[in-house]
Amino acid sequence: MFVTTSHPSHRKPVRVAIVGTGAIARGSHLPALTALAAGQPLEIVAAVDVDAAAVEAFCAEAGIPHPYTDLGRMLAEQCPDLVTLATPPRFHRDQTVAALRAGAWVWCEKPPCPSLEDFDAIEAAESPGDGPYAAIVFQHRFGSGARHVRELLAGQAMGRPLVAHCQTTWYRDEAYYSVPWRGRWSSEGGGPTMGHGIHQMDLLLDLLGPWSEIRAMAGRLVHDVETEDVSTALVRFENGAVATVVNSVLSPDEVSRIRIDCERATVELTHLYGHRNADWRITPAPGVPPEEADVWRDFGPDVPSSHEAQLTGLLEDLRAGRRPRSSGADGRKSLELVAALYKAAFTGATVRAGEIGPGDPYYGALHGNAPGWAPQPADRPADQSTARPVEQPAEAPA
Template sequence: MPVPTPLRAAIVGTGGIAKSHLRALRSHADRVELVAAVDINGDAAEAFCAAAGGTATPYTDLDAMLAAERPDLVSICTPPTLHADQTATALRAGAWVLCEKPPCPSLAEYDAITAAEGAENTDEPGRAGPFASIVFQHRFGSGAVHVRRLLAEGALGRPLVAHCQTTWYRDTAYYAVPWRGRWATEGGGPAMGHGIHQNDLLLDLLGPWETVNAMAGRLVHDVETEDVSTALVRFRGGALATVVNSVLSPDEVSRIRIDCELATVELVHLYGHSNANWTITPAPGVPAEQAAAWRNFGADVPSGHGPQLGELLDAMAAGRRPRASGPDGRTSLEFTTALYKSAFTGRPVTSGSIGADDPYYTVLHGNAPGWAPEAPAESR
């Protein structure tokens, strides 16, 4: 059964990030249309629908919207603590999902999302799924696609050393929003809510990681979570990397650098990249024509929600699992979980070692003293 065109889409949560999802939908207006928006604040839902052009219907209840509109695709744009339940609800209603990062506050919740997905194998195109894809939009720009291909083909030689840096600045007003900086509602600090984008891109470029050894600190902000973390990472292919996540850095930058045998690849940007943000520096002795070929990125497609949505729509049409879903989407959350576990236990953590009986599987702070929220006085 072919997927109908245009697809019917709904947005859940009409805060700031919902605008990015709306722009993405508009960039594929020939394939998908917004039919509804949901927000517990009815006025906010109405205002969002009006700003979107007035053709979408506002709702204050997710279940009511799913029953009335039967959307093919649902974008989840609410705070992280709501992601798992809302994503699973949309999946069970038959909708595919594009869920904002971070996917959810724990591996346990992510695995519950995967359990709510549809079948993965089918002989009839258009009938697989539905699946839930996590917004890791930095993977989908043309620069990332080009560099991933060069690395996968071995064109640049073996990756040896890497640096991944998300050093941003957030003031006290930023943390005045009640759900930020709290384990129960945000899930984590900059390692989870900010650096996860660059960390995900690093993992996507270098492949499976093997071991992480991390530290975390709460140096400035009066929050439950960390406000800075650092980590040393060994990848299965042998490369060694440093990872820094911070909200204490006035000179803000997002950076990935990978030193390979034949070239250094570097990406420097802040919240999104185009081809111009990537540089490839050849090692001495590399022929000029070879270096020129490496630097030919082709048509410029900036990273963003639009390119990722395009790949998701392609997956829906083909009846296949999209990238950044299932095990592929879980990779970055597992890495973040391992980073926290290493930081709070003082020991290295290996990939695949956090099982369902591990306290870090359920909550990212793992009930570590000094990091877990204190119990109310009457229960102590």
């Protein structure tokens, strides 16, 4: 049964609940909410965690009035307008659907969920029209730099985009993977392709638009894990541009990078976990008038990419009752590219946009039950429905 609620006016506070009280909640969700609450009607009314001591401590430290260990009870008693999910991917589908059915909008930490099938189930639980909707945390596409470059590319101010490079080369040591749930399909949701590189891949899609086909390879070169620890891909976009994608947790010199070569300029972003205007560089082609290049390089006031930047827009959409960015088809496109990369890597075939649907093994699981990659039966958890939502990695942006 779906419960509908009226949308908060600009005078009525938006009631927010945080689900999961680990590192990502403390390091990103709570600070973003607290910053925005200082300038607009917003109140954090509750937090949820299956660890009673953890949620009580979290609420006491943050001044949140109502700690809960049961999501359903919290939804029934507090009737929040917005639920932010800071739990591992395997819990996202059930928690998101429960919140949507209670009339709450959802802001869900990436990775969105372990499969396209799960994502489609979430979208089916939304209420078309004025919501509620579920949006994914893809904060790298927000902020002044990404907005400015997106507008330049959309208007082809620098000419057609031709060649792109998308790089997430990070480093994770054995201590990182000593945590039992890491490196497992059921709990981490995938390797660096899903858990780390999805941020830059999402930004690349947001800048270049729809992709058409992908070829890929993946490997376990260092770590003894179920998932990959490195992947590479070649992607063709509908606009004709071609791109290389590299995702790694084997790289001591860590960097996140996007480079797009257009007919009249190269635009490049180099950062690690978040970017500002100064992290973008535009190099004009020979013959481009300096005054035109100066216009391209004028990014305006600096708004860093952040949870706060994305949440600002989401709250505006919630109050207006309109679908937010990174929800529905806009949120699904990055997960579809991830699923297609895994399918291309594990099968050796070229995968085309839109081909992974019901009946395809990669629709229900990102590993696609591929020999050598799927979890063995003895490794698969029998029932995760009551498992404790383990804390997200200390590296909040990951």
